Amino acid sequence: MMENKILEVRDLEVKFPVKSKLFSPKEEKFKTVIDKVSFSIVEGETFGIVGETGSGKSTIAKTLVGINYPSGGEIYLLGRKINFNRKSDLIFLRKNVGIIFQDPVGSLNPKLRIFDIILEGLNFEEKYTKEEKKSKVLEIAKKVGLNESKLYSYPSELSGGEKQRVSLARAIISPKKILILDEPTSSLDVSIQAQILNLLQNLKKELNLTYIFITHDFNVIKYMCDRLGVLYYGRMLEISEVKDAYENPLHPYTKDLMNANITIEGTSGFESELEMGEPERNGCIYLNSCRFKMDVCRSDPPLIQLNARYVKCWLYEESRREEYAKVNRGT
C-alpha cells in the first residue's frame, strides 16, 4: 500500500504520577495509562478509536494535540518527528491537529461571546487584519450551520448541538490536516447527533480533513469510520477495517463487544453470558475476561500483523493458527 501516512504513532506511552502516600512522600509512583500503543493514520481516512471508560481514549487524543506529554514512544506528523520539549514542534502539531471535546459546556469560555470563541482558533495566525478575521468567522459559521444571530450570544444561551457546532468552527477556522473528535455527540440527543454526524461527513469532503473519531458508540463508529482501533486499559488490542471488525472480529475482546452491541434492529446475541474480570497487568490484559485463554496468555502477546489487520492476541501467532481455527469452529 502506497498510501500517504499523515500521522504515525509508535510505541506511545503515557504515564501519570500517582499521589504518593502520606508517610512515604519521596517515593514517586507512576500509573501507565497508555501502554505501547502503535498505529498510523492514512490521509483522508476516518480512524475510529473505541474503548470503555478509562481505556485511555481521551488520553491518546490529548497527547496528540500536546495537552499531555508522552513518556515514551514517537509521534510523526507529516513525516516530522515531534519533540514535545521543543516549542516549534508543539506549534507545528497544534497548527495541524484540531480537537473537539465531549463536553461542549466545559470547552467554551462562558464569559466570551460566540464570535470571540471562534476567533480564538485564529490565535496562531497573525497575518490577518481585523476585517479578514471577521469575514473568516462569518464564513466558518455558515459552514458549520450556525445562525449568524447566535454569534453575539454567550455559550449558555445555546443548545448542546449549537455548542458543538461552535467547537467545530473554532477547531477548523484555521486550516487543519487532522481533526480529533473526542466523543463529539455523546452528550446530544439522537436527532441532534444525526445532524452533527451529517455535518462532519460533509465538512470532511469539503475541507479534505482526516478524522480521528473517538467514541464508545458502536453504531456511530460503524457509520463514520474506515478503520478502527480497539483500546482496552491502555493497550491497543486490534486494528482493522470497520467492515472486517464487525463481520469477522479477531480479538476475543472485539468479539465480545460486537456480540454485546445492540441496534434498533433488535436483539443480536443475548444468548451467552459474559464474565467480566479485572484487567491483568502482567500478561495479556484481557486474560481474566477471555473465553479462549491458554497458558501462553500469562505473558503479554505481541502485535501480530495479518494482512492489513493487527491483533494483539496469542491465538493468531503462526504456530497457533490451527488451534485457533479449531476453537473457532467449536463456537
Added chain:
Amino acid sequence: MINLPRDISSEKNLNDLILEVKNLRVSIETIDKRVEVLRGVDLKLKRGEVTAIVGESGSGKTTLAQAIIGVLDTPPVFIESGEIFFEGVKIFPQKERINFRGQGINMVFQEPLVSLNPVYTIRKQLEESIEVQGLHMKKKEIEEELKKILSDLMIRDAERVLNSYPHQLSGGMRQRVAIAMSMIQKPKLLILDEPTTGLDLLVQRKIIQLLLKLRSEFGTTLLIITHDLAVAANMADRMYVMYAGKIVESGTKEQVIRNPLHPYSKMLRDSVPSGYKDSGPLRVTEGNPPDISNLPSGCPFHPRCPVAMDICRKEEPSRKIVEDREVLCWLYDGK
C-alpha cells in the same frame, strides 16, 4: 395511611392493567408564568410487560415517571389534573397518602450516585430496604437475602460491594446496587429512568439481560424511560414516543420501530446510524427540540416536520386511532 391489599394480583387475569394514567397534566411554576411540562398524557401498562417511553431531553419523560411514583418537587412542579390508578386503586388524586411505594411501585433513578447515601455502606442501605418491609427478619436471614439478591444481579464479589461506600464503586456497579435495592422489595412495577445511560457497552448489555431476567423470573412489570432507541428496541414489548409533553405515538415495539406512523418517530429511528460509511447521510431535518416554555403554534413538531401541512401550523392534532394504534398527527385525519 391506607395500605393496598397485598395479593390482589393472584386472582386477576394476567392480561389486566397494572397502571393506568389518565389525562395527566403537570406544570412548573416559573417567576412569570406556568409552563406545562406534561400536556395530557395517557398511559396503560399491562401486567408483566416491558414498556418503554422514548423521547429527547425536555420531552417530559422523567416528569411522567416522577408523577407516577409521586416524587415531584412540589412546588414548583404541580399536577394540574389527571388520575393515576395502580391495580385498579386510585393513587392520585387522594386525600390520604396511599402506601403503594416499595412493594407496589418502585423506581430506579437516573444517577445512582445521587440516589445512594454517600455516608452509609451499601450493606447498611440494602439492609434498610429489607427492614422497611417490616418482616422482622433475623440478622442472618437478612445477610442471606442480600447475598442472594446480589448473586441474582451477577455481582460476584458481594462481600466487597457490601462493605464499600457508593463512591468506591464503578458506575455499572452502582446502577446494579440501585436496581438491587429496588428489587429487594419485589415490586410489582419497577420504573427505571435511563437505566443504561453512560454505561459501557458490556455493562449495558449485562444490565439489560438482568432486567429481562427479573421480568421472566418474578413477573415484574417494567417501565423503562430512555432516549436510546436501541435500548428500547431490545427490551420493550410496547413503546410510547413522547414529544413536547405529549405522547405522539404508541404501539408494540415492532410497530413503532418497523413502521412508525408519526413523522417524529420516523425521524428518531432514522437518526440512529445503522449502516456502514457508504450508506448515505442520515435522514434528519435541521432544528432543535422545542422549548416547552415557548411552544410553536399548532403541532409542536411542525417546524421540524418534513411533511408539515397548513393545518399543522394552526391547530394541534387530536388523537387518531390507526390500526389499533394511537397517533397524534394530522396525516391520519379521517382515515
